[in-house]
Amino acid sequence: MTTLILGGTGKTGRRVAQRVRNARIASRAGGFDLGDPASWALTGVTACYLVEPDLQAARLPRFVDHAVAAGVSRLVLLSAPRAGEEGHPLHAAEQAVRGSGVGWTILRPQWFAQNFSEGPWAPGIRAGVLSLPAGDGGAPFVDAEDIADVAVAALTGDRHHGEVYDLTGPRAVGFGEAVDVIARAAGREIEYVDVEPEAFVERQISFGVPSPVARLLTGLLADLREGRGADLGDGVERALGRPPRTFERFVAATTWT
Incomplete structure (x- = not known):
């Protein structure tokens, strides 16, 4: 193959x-x-x-x-x-x-845990201030290692044909909590700051993000502040026969510079 x-x-x-x-x-x-x-x-x-x-x-x-x-x-x-x-x-x-x-x-x-370490939120983590329009909401961040494990299982095994896997972590984690966990692992201060959705859209557009994409992603984050988008999926367990990795495990396995 x-x-x-x-x-x-x-x-x-x-x-x-x-x-x-x-x-x-x-x-x-x-x-x-x-x-x-x-x-x-x-x-x-x-x-x-x-x-x-x-x-x-x-x-x-x-x-x-x-x-x-x-x-x-x-x-x-x-x-x-x-x-x-x-x-x-x-x-x-x-x-x-x-x-x-x-x-x-x-x-x-769902939202990748790696967004904090190698994705769009990484610059904020490195700078010590992560500003997002998510309020006090949280998400069941899924480790990209789990996504890859499920993808490989599906690419190499017939059992997964015709399946739709909703992939999440084992629990919803608020952004404030997530940043605190990362700060302890990194050994430095990192702050999470809630911003208004429209201000976030304007900032993304100023960085060169196309307006439709900026509004789509901002809307998804704003859903979290309203309590939406925190539902757990069973895809990792159905595909692999084991629970998904925790956010704490992701943080412990990551080098924070």
Whole structure:
């Protein structure tokens, strides 16, 4: 088997690549462009880990068609909560995977724990002040190591065909608590500051984030302050037969500089 891993240098993609044999990494650095079929090296590929890094784009349905026509027989899509609903940026990708005619699995992870260490919240953690519009709300942050474990299980085992896995951590953790846990591990002061959603949108746009994406992500964070988005999923346990990693375990395994 040869597995093509889209986003193979990203938070989940590189972890998947470390776990599978005969991995072929698809990344911009390697000349792969999800919008350009001429860059899609699909010869000999039997399984694909699908990631759409640009939530404004709708490129995955066409890629899925090409992949299946080239002989790919397993598709694992990194999706998102509520992507099964009309209007979600990843809804078309989910529909394409479901209708592909080959073995498929959909992963819908909650907020990544690694957002604190190597994602959009990492600069705030390093600076000592994390400002988000989440209020006192919390989320069941899921460790990217768990996402990768489930993805590899689905890429290599028939038992996961046709499954939709909601992936979360074992409990909801508030941002204030999360920052406190990280601060203790890092041995320095880090503060969480709640900001108004509209101010957060404007700040993201000033950093170059497209307005639709800034409003989508801000809305998801604002949902947390209203008590939404904290539901637990059983996907890790259903897929792997073990509970998900705790947030504390993620923090202890991470180097905080």
